[in-house]
Every structure is written in C-alpha cells, then in structure tokens.
Amino acid sequence: MTPVVDGIAATLGPLCEVVLHDYRRPEASVVAVAGSVTGRTVGGAMSEIGMRVLARGAEAADDLNYLTRTRGGRLVKSSTMVLRDSAGAVFGALCLNLDVTAVGQVHSLLGTLAGLDGAPAEPPTTTFGNDIDSVVDALVDAHQVRQRGSWAELDRAERVELFRGLDARGVFAVRRAVEQVAARLGISRASAYHYLSLARAATGTTPDGGSA
Template structure:
C-alpha cells in the first residue's frame, strides 16, 4: 500500500467513526421532537445511496436512499459548503418543512457528509395563518420552493432538470446557445453532475446526444471559470 493509499484509508476510517458516533444522535433528536420530526445522516462519498441512518418519517427517506436536491447543492460546493439552518421548503406532495442541514467534516476540514433535520410545520403554519387573518395581519408569507426528497437519485436529477427548463422559455430546441449554457451551468451549480451517469441522464431527458451534453457542460464550466472582463 502506498503512502497516499494509507492516508486515504486512514481518512475513511475516521469518517466511518464519525458517522458511527452520530447514528445514536439521529434517533435521539427524532425521539425528542416526536412524529413531526425526521433526522437523516448522509455519507456523501456515495451520493446515490448516501443515507446511512434515518429516524422519523417526514419525507419517507430510508437507509440506502439517495441525497436530495439540497444535498447535491452542498456536494457541489465541496469544502466551501456551510451549514444551512432553519430554511423552509415544500415536498412534492405538499408537506411544508422547516429544515436544517449541518455539514460533517473530517480532521482536515474536508466535507464528507451531513446531518439533516426536517420538521413538518404544515399544521403550525395553518394555525399561524388563521390567527393572522383573525387579527387582521398582513399578506401571507411567500410560497417556499419545492424540494424533491427521494430514495432514487434519478428522480432528484429529473426534478432539477424539469425545474430549470420550467424557468426558461421553451423546449431545448427553442433555446439559444446562451440559454443552453445557462441550463447546464445551473445544473452543474446544483451538484447534478457529481452523480454517476448524470450527464447521460440529462442528455436523455433533453433529447440530445451524450456528446452534445458533455460539450455544453464543458463550455458552461469554461464560461464560469472565465474572469469578468476577460477573454474566452
């Protein structure tokens, strides 16, 4: 075993130990808050099966399930990722959640996973809205974004592609070059292409060849890396 392999094995052993130590905490947090709470422990070394422990059943996650859109976003940021606390989102079936995603780092500071807490606040939000109406309160709060939570990474990737397309003016054939690059750049920023086989999946979803998808991804990354005011 080379020195580099030995360091890698030591790093993996440390990460495994951190995950093992956190597993009982997952159960404890969920038990404290009751049936409206779900706690999920992720190992980002395997995005397609990142869920290594789960307690509660707010989003229907199971051990061996894939990371969500939020996890892909954290993965895309790499070691620059930071905790995302107390954000509100909505599941595809309409449940309203308040969530926190806390990144896990090893002793070198490298991000390798996350501890996520999801609390179903739908009933609380309804009571708040009712009380606000009775008291003559202001406008209703802004609609939170919809997030795909699934045990299948393919469904998460498909949802992100659909979301980006819905914000553009039409089908792939109707997009100009800049819009196509924007689509691939946006998907890349959301961590989609960190998933094995995602380029092929996106190509199939858009009805283009794998070669074209790789070409647009390469150009989108090159455009992102070009300094403002520089030349391509």
C-alpha cells in the same frame, strides 16, 4: 452517529425526521434515518440539497432553519449540518426535517383574522427521492419550466445557462448524471458534455470528468 439520529428524533417527537448522509456515495447516501417526514429510507439517494452541498465543496457551510416544501405539499423546516473528516473535507451531513404544515396553516389563519395582508413567500419545493434519478430528473424539469421552453426552443445562451444552473446545484457530482441529463433533454451525450464545458468555462470552473 446512529444513536444521535435516534435520540434527536425521539426528543423532538413524531413530526421530526433526522437523516444521516454519507455523501461519498450520492446514489445511496442515507445511512441512518429516524422519523418519517420526507419518506427517506436507508440506502436512499441524496436530495438536491445534498447536491448543493457537494457543489460548494470546501466552502460548504451549515444551513439552518430554512423552509422547503415536499412534492406532497408538506411544509418543512430543515437544517443541514455539514460533516467533515479530520482533513476538513466534506463527507456527509446530519439533516433535521420538522413538519410545520399545521403551524403554517394556523399562522395563515391568525393573520387573516388579524387583518394582516400579504401572503408569505412560498418556499421552494424539494424533491426528496430515494432514487437519485428522480432527483436529477426533477431538477432538469424545474430548470426547463423556469426557462419556459423545451430544449429545441432554447437559444445557445439559454442552453449554456441551463447547464450552468444544474452544475451550480451539484447535479454533475452524481455518477452518470451527464448521460441522464442528456436523455432527459433528448440530446446526445456529446452535446451535453459540450454545453457543460461551455457553462464551466463561463464561470471559470475547471471541468472534472471524474465527477460527472
């Protein structure tokens, strides 16, 4: 599919980036890239968007024309198209990222000139990192910020919810993610597995040590 990647990027121009992922190797899922919007490179890791696709498993579906923002501040319109093998199992994705920062600025200016009140909802910030560790760390940090407290300040229910949220986003589909999350939170590996087990029990998910 590499010629498809190059062809789409050439057709849509310099503000477009096309990324081909092989999700069977999350730590180095990027197998082809054309254009430069998120700074992806061949051999780079999947983003949290890819983790969410893995977390949905057989229920994963194409996600088209959603807005996100890079950590550098670029406003990006993206589409993630799921790739399946002959048995229907998800193995990768073809992703399009279009830098619409300038379009957003013009839209805001025209709205102000027209006297239209109310700012549009701020799109979520996505960590596009070529290192899978940076992606996992960003997700853990974002969850802690939302819960407004360090691990020591969270009660048992909040700790379970933190692990449930990370699991729902596919973090633990990444090899050695449990150990990394434990280190980021400053807890033992055993404690991390304990809270992951509680989170999965609460949602009726069967723990899968192999995916963690």
